[in-house]
Amino acid sequence: MISLSPSTWNALGLGVAAGWATLGLVGFFQPARSAELFGVIPSAKDSSKETNRAMALILGSRDLSIATALFVLGRAGRNEEMGTLILSTLVICGADIYLVRKAKRYVETITFTVGAAIWGAIGLGLWASPK
Template sequence: MPLPNNFLSLGTWRILGLGMATTLTSLGLFCFIDPIGAADKLGVTATTPASRQAVIKIMYFLGARDFCIATTLFWLGSNRQLKSMGVLLCSFGFVYIADIWVAVTGPRGWDAGVSGLLGGALVGSFVGLGLAQCPH
């Protein structure tokens, strides 16, 4: 089997996939509990009352996005559909790119927590590739 799947057992890959689901649940929850703080972590700053309301609504959408992906990952993991978990995590790479782009093009540029986003993208992609190579 190609890399990275042969590094770990199927059970370990499943746990890593469920760990990604837990992480996404936490990020989604953060967007709902403190939308302004979550936006600040992406480098998005509200400067007027109207922009504050817009930022809050956008962060609710991002939280809902993360919850949807996490719920799907939990469901796939509980049904032992590891390959499907991997495909979902790999396709989520486009979301990682969008999040990084939003942070980099914000007023704080590369200082807006981009290293954390890049780290998350690398881990998510690695776990996704490992799961996508599972036999079932």
């Protein structure tokens, strides 16, 4: 792993938190885009607007919860815990990548995959950084 100072790893972890916050806000403010990205297609009975809102609420609240936890840990200087949380969110990233790929959104699939790899490296660096 790259030898960086704990404060640098902390700043990188806060960058991951900002990424999760951005994803959460996009989910809240662009529900149709989020639903389309993940392949949520309303049935004939459902109102498209209701389905998109529900999807946005689920994704947005999930992402903002992760961002909040990372910001709190980062502010407290808890790098190892930040790393553990970031590494645990890779499961969520994997599920998101699967859904985006299943929706045949290949550019977004590559973007999410590269982003998850970068976040994984940051999580590992935080987890392994000296106290």
